[in-house]
Amino acid sequence: MRHKVLILGSLGEFTELVQMAGKKGYETVVCDGYPDGSARKYADRSYVIPVTEIDRIAALCKEEQVDGIITSFSDLLLECMVKIADKAGLPCYLKPEQLPWYRDKSACRLLLEKLGLPSPGYKKISVDLLREKTETELAATVGELTYPLICKPLDKYGSRGIFIIHNPKEIRQKALQTAEYTSCEEILIEEYNDGYEFNMMTWVTEQKVQVISIADREKTEMEEGMLPLSTRNVYPSCLLPQVEEEALGILQEYIRHTGQKDGALSMQFFWKPGKGIQVCEIAGRFFGYEHELTEIVYGFSIEELLLNWLYEKEKIPQMFQNHDIHKPLRQGAVIYFQGRNLEIADQSAARELAKREGVIKAWIFYQDGEHVVEYGPNPYLALYYTAGNSRKELDALTESFYREMSIRDPQGREIVYQNKIPEYRSAQESESKD
Numbered sequence: 001m002r003h004k005v006l007i008l009g010s011l012g013e014f015t016e017l018v019q020m021a022g023k024k025g026y027e028t029v030v031c032d033g034y035p036d037g038s039a040r041k042y043a044d045r046s047y048v049i050p051v052t053e054i055d056r057i058a059a060l061c062k063e064e065q066v067d068g069i070i071t072s073f074s075d076l077l078l079e080c081m082v083k084i085a086d087k088a089g090l091p092c093y094l095k096p097e098q099l100p101w102y103r104d105k106s107a108c109r110l111l112l113e114k115l116g117l118p119s120p121g122y123k124k125i126s127v128d129l130l131r132e133k134t135e136t137e138l139a140a141t142v143g144e145l146t147y148p149l150i151c152k153p154l155d156k157y158g159s160r161g162i163f164i165i166h167n168p169k170e171i172r173q174k175a176l177q178t179a180e181y182t183s184c185e186e187i188l189i190e191e192y193n194d195g196y197e198f199n200m201m202t203w204v205t206e207q208k209v210q211v212i213s214i215a216d217r218e219k220t221e222m223e224e225g226m227l228p229l230s231t232r233n234v235y236p237s238c239l240l241p242q243v244e245e246e247a248l249g250i251l252q253e254y255i256r257h258t259g260q261k262d263g264a265l266s267m268q269f270f271w272k273p274g275k276g277i278q279v280c281e282i283a284g285r286f287f288g289y290e291h292e293l294t295e296i297v298y299g300f301s302i303e304e305l306l307l308n309w310l311y312e313k314e315k316i317p318q319m320f321q322n323h324d325i326h327k328p329l330r331q332g333a334v335i336y337f338q339g340r341n342l343e344i345a346d347q348s349a350a351r352e353l354a355k356r357e358g359v360i361k362a363w364i365f366y367q368d369g370e371h372v373v374e375y376g377p378n379p380y381l382a383l384y385y386t387a388g389n390s391r392k393e394l395d396a397l398t399e400s401f402y403r404e405m406s407i408r409d410p411q412g413r414e415i416v417y418q419n420k421i422p423e424y425r426s427a428q429e430s431e432s433k434d
Contacts, residue, residue, distance in 0.1 A: 343409050
């Protein structure tokens with residue numbers, strides 16, 4: 001009997017997943033709330049239903065007689081997949097009762113604290129308390145935390161609703177801004193770590209964590225006082241020897257408690273020389289607009305891994321036997337450009353960069369005449385997947401992009417924020433001396 005899989009997600013990052021499923025001979029059903037999702041045209045059938053309509057999509061699974069459901073790349077999609085699979089009786093690597101450890105930032109922090117695993121100091125504060133208390137009273141509530149702080153929603157992702165708090169006088173104002181981004185009754189205030197940041201993607205097989213990749217997650221402070229924005233993720237990390245062992249141990253201990261036996265597992269974390277790792281976030285999915293780098297750099301396909309888990313589990317051990325994060329085929333990076341909320345008029349420079357040698361794939365998200373929207377449907381102004389034979393070559397290519405990238409508004413004003421590459425040499429040298 002031919003397998004039929006429901007793929008929860010139709011946007012660009014799902015295109016290859018839908019195409020690969022079709023090439024493997026599986027019947028594909030695509031479903032989410034985006035009627036113009038580019039992955040739809042490759043599916044056998046597609047439905048426009050918001051992913052949060054759990055009962056409706058679970059009923060659809062039964063009507064279509066699908067025998068598998070798959071998604072990734074966002075926390076919301078993960079949550080909805082787990083709930084739909086549970087209601088429809090479909091296989092899934094997590095159960096609804098496990099979701100808080102992967103979806104609720106406070107539940108994650110409580111577990112890290114219980115297990116003695118390193119994470120920034122934090123406090124949960126109710127939205128009602130924010131409205132009722134004075135700045136002085138709120139400052140006393142977080143008195144033992146070290147500034148700067150950040151406030152963030154408990155239920156969002158993609159840096160939405162996150163603000164830096166530099167001193168006690170800013171707590172109430174910034175925290176109330178965060179509260180506008182959430183439907184939860186509480187928000188999270190935590191210590192801000194300005195160390196090196198990393199993205200780590202792994203896969204769990206029989207309760208053993210297997211590392212797929214660890215990347216440098218570079219961020220740039222675009223304007224004074226502004227939360228640094230993601231600007232480049234580089235594979236593999238140039239600090240891999242310093243962080244791999246400790247990071248792997250943290251994830252292994254984490255799933256020992258959550259009971260995750262299989263499936264996707266990712267972590268964002270910080271590291272400083274002499275101070276070790278602090279965990280930022282642990283999730284049960286892969287990173288969107290980034291998982292493509294594992295194939296560019298290692299020849300390791302995330303799409304094939306996800307499909308193999310559904311229908312050909314016996315192939316997964318061989319995938320990891322052939323995979324070594326210390327032996328990349330080449331160096332790779334995804335470069336992100338973000339910008340001011342202005343009208344797009346001239347993207348000629350951005351289009352020319354897409355033609356450069358070393359660019360594997362480019363996405364320019366806006367059309368001329370559109371207005372940049374903060375936290376809108378477009379995650380960035382543009383992104384470029386790039387590759388080189390060495391980190392030095394990749395950095396040189398990146399620097400040229402940072403010099404030449406430009407998008408102008410009708411008045412000729414620059415829209416694109418200026419990206420920067422952080423300095424790594426001192427971190428590498430300090431650890432080699434220890």
